[in-house]
Amino acid sequence: MSMNWSHKFGKGLSPKQFMDGMQRNKEAFVAGYEAFAWHNDDDREFFESLNFRDDLRVLILAADWCGDVVRSIPVVFRALETSGIETEVLILEEHPEVMDQYLTMGGRSVPIVILTDTGGHVLGQWGPRPKQVQEIMIKFKQENPDREAPDYEEKIAVVRKQMGEKYEEGAGVNASVVEELRELISGF
Numbered sequence: 001m002s003m004n005w006s007h008k009f010g011k012g013l014s015p016k017q018f019m020d021g022m023q024r025n026k027e028a029f030v031a032g033y034e035a036f037a038w039h040n041d042d043d044r045e046f047f048e049s050l051n052f053r054d055d056l057r058v059l060i061l062a063a064d065w066c067g068d069v070v071r072s073i074p075v076v077f078r079a080l081e082t083s084g085i086e087t088e089v090l091i092l093e094e095h096p097e098v099m100d101q102y103l104t105m106g107g108r109s110v111p112i113v114i115l116t117d118t119g120g121h122v123l124g125q126w127g128p129r130p131k132q133v134q135e136i137m138i139k140f141k142q143e144n145p146d147r148e149a150p151d152y153e154e155k156i157a158v159v160r161k162q163m164g165e166k167y168e169e170g171a172g173v174n175a176s177v178v179e180e181l182r183e184l185i186s187g188f
Contacts, residue, residue, distance in 0.1 A: 003101060005059055006120025011095075012059060012088030015077045022064040029064070032074035032173075039175035043079075046182050050083035054118070056188065058087040061099055061112040061127075066092075067160070068129050069111045071167050075177040076113055076126075083185075104128055105141050115185065124184050130176035133166045 013021065022029060038044040050056070058080055062069045080087045092099050092110050102112040102125060109128035116122050129137065140159045144152060167173045 003122045004120045005098065005114065005116055005122065008059055008090060008095070008098065009057065009088070009120060012090045015081070015087055015089065018062065018064075018089040019077075024064045025067075025070045026064070029070045029074055032071065033077060036075060036078040036174055039178065043178045043182055044082065046186075047079050047082040047178075050085060050185070053085075056085045056123075056185075057116045057118055057120070058085050059098070059114040059116065060087065060089045061092055061095065061102065061110050061114070062089050063092040063110050066110050067164075068109070068127075068133075071173050072127070072129065072177050073111050075174050076111070076181065079178050079181055102127075105138065113181070115188070123188050126181055126184055129163070130167070130173065130180060132169070132176065133163050136163050136166060 019026070019030060019033070060073065060076065062073055064070075077087070090098055092108065098114075099108050099110070099112070102114070103109075104127075112125055112127040114122060115124045115126075128134070136159060140156065144155055146152065167176075
């Protein structure tokens with residue numbers, strides 16, 4: 001049986017409400033949102049074409065304290081605005097039962113973009129990071145399973161710096177997030 005989140009429809013925040021209510025990282029988030037630019041016309045046209053579909057909904061698990069949310073979700077918001085797909089943000093701490101269905105390597109990582117049909121049935125998900133960024137974290141976690149190790153914080157600080165650099169590689173976060181979302185949605 002597939003998961004169904006229809007009971008969460010109407011319980012989240014609109015993208016604007018999420019941005020307006022941010023207590024942390026708001027300036028960086030808004031800067032990313034305002035700086036968004038399409039990497040190519042094909043991607044823009046794909047998301048514009050979704051305006052003719054009325055069978056999709058999106059729930060986004062997020063938290064304003066998360067650096068990955070600050071980097072990726074402004075891009076997700078812009079792409080979904082263009083698509084006309086109804087989108088709600090579920091704050092991680094307010095919806096732990098949803099978060100616990102989308103653990104990453106056994107832990108809670110956001111953002112998680114959940115695509116559903118209008119009945120709430122899950123069609124797919126994206127997150128918590130673009131693939132090329134996530135690969136760095138997977139490797140780190142495999143090599144450093146003990147969070148209590150004396151050098152863990154030092155090592156993860158290095159990895160976070162590497163991840164930040166990877167976010168900007170090539171055409172940057174806009175292109176990678178848009179490409180991965182397009183690939184996911186194209187399957188529906």
